[in-house]
Amino acid sequence: MDLGQLLDDLCSFLGSDQVLSEGAALKAYDCDAYTLDKSRPQAVVFPRSTEDVQGIIRICQEHECPFTPRGAGTGLSGGALAAKGGILISTKAMTQILDVDPENGSLLAQAGAVNLNLTRAAAGHNMHFAPDPSSQSVSTLGGNIAENSGGPHTLKYGVTAQHILGLTMVGFDGGRVDLGGEVAEHPTSGWMNLVIGSEGTLGIVTEARVKLTPNPEATQTALAAFPTVRQATETVSAIIAAGVIPAALEMMDSRVMSAVRAAFGLDYPEGTGALLLVECDGSPEEALSEIQEVNSLCAERGSLSVVISDDPEQRAQLWKARKKGIGALGRIAPTLVTHDGVIPRSKLPEMLDFVIKTAHENRIIAANIFHAGDGNLHPILCFDEREPGMIAAAERAGSEIIRKCIELGGSITGEHGVGVEKIDAIKLMFSPDDIRLQEDFKSAFHQSDLCNPCKILPNQKGCVEHMRRWRGVAT
Ligand SMILES: Cc1cc2nc3c(=O)[nH]c(=O)nc-3n(C[C@H](O)[C@H](O)[C@H](O)COP(=O)(O)OP(=O)(O)OC[C@H]3O[C@@H](n4cnc5c(N)ncnc54)[C@H](O)[C@@H]3O)c2cc1C
CATH class of the missing domain: 3.30.43.10 (Uridine Diphospho-n-acetylenolpyruvylglucosamine Reductase, domain 2)
Structure with missing residues (x-):
């Protein structure tokens, strides 16, 4: 070249x-x-x-x-x-919102539009773009589509795929492809759904028409403090088993609490080991009765306190630890590696014990802040990569955590994708035949090794050598 x-x-x-x-x-x-x-x-x-x-x-x-x-x-x-x-x-220069169509509840934007700006553009019509990754004030529509991103409100509203009507993509040879359209049922919607979540390996999305969701009439938020992570996670299962599907059900452990306490002066009752954030929405009656049920379930499982509010300002305050938690963890260590795995919800207590033990054995601090309602874990490994051996220790701990997710019947990723990070882990989860099928499927779009190479599929030409070079391993 x-x-x-x-x-x-x-x-x-x-x-x-x-x-x-x-x-x-x-x-x-x-x-x-x-x-x-x-x-x-x-x-x-x-x-x-x-x-x-x-x-x-x-x-x-x-x-x-x-x-x-x-x-x-x-x-x-x-x-x-x-x-x-x-x-x-x-896509930094492709940020335009091209059309807002409140009558049909949709919006057309370029791929580089920031997630939150879609909701801002729809706010005047009392609507919003429901997928809300915690990175929503920065991450883009194209990135959300490529990763099929979830977020705190995924439990009730679903992941990005459920909110895309149509998209324009440029394929590996520069050809323009339009998939889906302005309505949910379209002959090419199935093809479009193959592109969503393909991590930019099939082409480059340039525009998308998204579904807008009406804002709920009422929202009630509860922040419950529990003595232990186990009690909080058991409450998560109890809430779902009682038939309540909250809009959000998020958990934070004591390490996250210490970080937000130090950073923002947030305080919680003496003896709190875990926080559960629960949001219920719908009609005023529905939201109120659901949050009351949540309140009783928390009390039955030994919560130390439950603060409930429907006031927007107070709710924002209750969300603060969840929204600012990851940033605040920078106080604990200079290197943070956020993992992503999924397990059946009922296995959360066992899995969290395993995460803490594995991190400890590898001389790493693990903080947990995650979408508990979806069983989607995000152990954040906190360490100093300048210390000899610590990168290898973090990779070892991460790999053990991922193996445990598979052993418990879960998956190697809930929402952050495979990328290069988990390209080897793919082989833990899928058989050679499964992987061949995925390769065949990609070939239906293209067989080029120029379009976002060395992501997701492990057997791509020349990638092992490249990866060894990045990782400083002699070839
Ligand atoms: C603090 C923090 C919180 C987060 N919280 C969440 C969360 O709650 N839920 C969640 O799901 N994720 C979360 N993430 C991960 C991340 O924000 C999401 O994956 C997000 O969708 C990535 O968007 P981006 O614009 O930054 O994409 P990038 O990081 O730039 O790219 C992500 C992938 O998309 C591909 N891509 C980007 N644009 C296009 C395009 N136009 N066409 C085709 N492919 C494209 C890239 O090649 C890459 O494979 C979080 C990340 C951080 C740092």
Whole structure:
């Protein structure tokens, strides 16, 4: 590949202000929010339209140059890592909300639009975009689609796939593909659902029409303090078993509480070992009766206190530990690696005991802040990567946690995807025949090894060597 010629071609097609190729500036694109693997792109480009993306991909194909889509880079599995170098296609300049259609309850936006801005654009119509990853003030629609992101309100409202009506994608050869449409039942909706969650390996999404959800009439939020994680997790199962499906059911352990206490002065009753945040919505009567039921279930399982509010300001205060918890953990250690696994809800107590024990054995602090209602764990491993052996220790602990999720009948990822982080773990969960089927399915879209290579599927050409190089292992 002639890099100089490639950059010249990109600059003359896009304009040099939409191409970044200086070494120091590229450093910011070495990784996403999964920081253990790093690989620098040769350039980052900033298209403004579907046509720009088509032109970029055609130039990359001509030069046989790998390309990788990137939204805000908040991904937690290395999906936006330029695994074989090449061109990173950033959607940072594709942020337009193109249409708000309250009558049909939909909105059309470019892929780089920030999740929260979709809800802001719909707010005047008393509607919102329901998928709300905790990164929603930064992460993009394209990233949410690629990862099929969930969030605190997934339990009741579902993941991103349930809220996408149609999308435009640029395929591996620069061709434009429109999948789905303006209505839920469309002949190509099935194909569209294959793209959602494919982590940018099938093409680059440039626009999407999303479903808008009417705002609930009433919302009640409860923050319950429990002496132990076990009591809190048992309450999660009890709430669902009682037939209450809260809009959100989130848990935080004592390490998260210490961090938010130190960072924001938040305080909880003496002896609190875990917090459970429960939100119920619907009609005023429905939300009230559900939160009252939750209150009784918490009391039956030994809660130390339950604070309930329907006032927006007080509710925001109750959410504070959940919203700010991950950021506050930066006080505990300089390196945070957020894991993501799913287990059946009833196994939460056993799994959390295992996480704490495994982290401890590897000299790591594990903090837990997660979507308990979905059984979706996020153990955050806190350590200092500058200490010799600690990266290997974190990888070992992470791998043991993932193996345990599989053993308990769960999955290697709930919402953060496979990316490069779990490319080996795929083999723990799927048989060679399963993996071959997934490879065949990808071949139906393309057989190019230039489009976001070395993600999800483990047997891709040349990827083991690249990965060893990033990880500093001699080949
Ligand atoms: C503090 C924090 C909290 C988080 N909370 C949650 C949560 O509650 N739920 C959850 O699901 N995730 C969560 N995440 C993970 C992350 O925010 C989501 O995966 C998010 O959807 C990624 O969006 P992004 O724009 O940052 O995408 P990026 O990180 O830039 O990319 C993610 C993947 O999408 C691909 N991609 C990006 N744009 C496109 C496109 N236009 N077309 C095709 N592929 C594309 C990339 O190649 C990559 O594989 C969290 C992350 C952080 C840091």
